[in-house]
Amino acid sequence: DAKTTQPNSMESNEEEPVHLPCNHSTISGTDYIHWYRQLPSQGPEYVIHGLTSNVNNRMASLAIAEDRKSSTLILHRATLRDAAVYYCILRKGGSEKLVFGKGTKLTVNP
Amino acid sequence: DTAVSQTPKYLVTQMGNDKSIKCEQNLGHDTMYWYKQDSKKFLKIMFSYNNKELIINETVPNRFSPKSPDKAHLNLHINSLELGDSAVYFCASSPSPYTEAFFGQGTRLTVV
Numbered sequence: 001d002a003k004t005t006q007p008n009s010m011e012s013n014e015e016e017p018v019h020l021p022c023n024h025s026t027i028s029g030t031d032y033i034h035w036y037r038q039l040p041s042q043g044p045e046y047v048i049h050g051l052t053s054n055v056n057n058r059m060a061s062l063a064i065a066e067d068r069k070s071s072t073l074i075l076h077r078a079t080l081r082d083a084a085v086y087y088c089i090l091r092k093g094g095s096e097k098l099v100f101g102k103g104t105k106l107t108v109n110p
Numbered sequence: 111d112t113a114v115s116q117t118p119k120y121l122v123t124q125m126g127n128d129k130s131i132k133c134e135q136n137l138g139h140d141t142m143y144w145y146k147q148d149s150k151k152f153l154k155i156m157f158s159y160n161n162k163e164l165i166i167n168e169t170v171p172n173r174f175s176p177k178s179p180d181k182a183h184l185n186l187h188i189n190s191l192e193l194g195d196s197a198v199y200f201c202a203s204s205p206s207p208y209t210e211a212f213f214g215q216g217t218r219l220t221v222v
Contacts, residue, residue, distance in 0.1 A: 043213030096207035
């Protein structure tokens with residue numbers, strides 16, 4: 001499984017944008033980039049995913065570098081409820097597995 | 111109207127016992143999973159079922175046996191519990207094996 005690298009932790013202030021980076025230099029052409037988050041004492045929650053183009057949904061935006069070796073999850077206005085561990089995952093096309101790494105623990109300050 | 115529900119939420123048991131964790135999803139999904147989150151917070155897939163058939167079994171000891179009586183349920187039975195089995199177990203489901211997964215709230219298993 002291709003590996004991702006994320007910072008262990010990040011801090012943000014409420015109502016400010018947050019950019020969560022992820023490096024995946026060994027990504028292959030069939031790997032999808034998935035983001036999940038896990039709020040304290042809860043199960044993981046799907047955030048967004050993409051292959052090559054940038055993606056937007058009601059929760060976040062995903063910006064994918066042209067060479068696909070990195071991506072950034074963008075929370076446009078952080079709220080206290082966005083405090084969670086954010087996981088960047090490469091999922092091979094046709095694979096059933098989500099392989100979770102350590103993720104980035106996001107702290108949102110009031 | 112919880113989408114993926116697990117019972118019990120907490121389970122404390124002695125070493126050597128046999129226990130089951132139940133999982134039900136009301137989303138009409140074809141694929142269900144069990145994940146384990148250990149004390150270091152790493153999440154690892156254990157099993158995946160698609161249309162009641164096992165499609166992933168990730169080097170899990172055979173003391174762990176999943177059972178899928180129908181597409182909406184995937185139960186996890188654990189025999190001869192060991193201290194190292196203490197973890198949070200998450201059930202999840204997805205419309206197909208390749209789409210976004212919806213997770214339950216987890217079952218915290220403590221073996222004493």
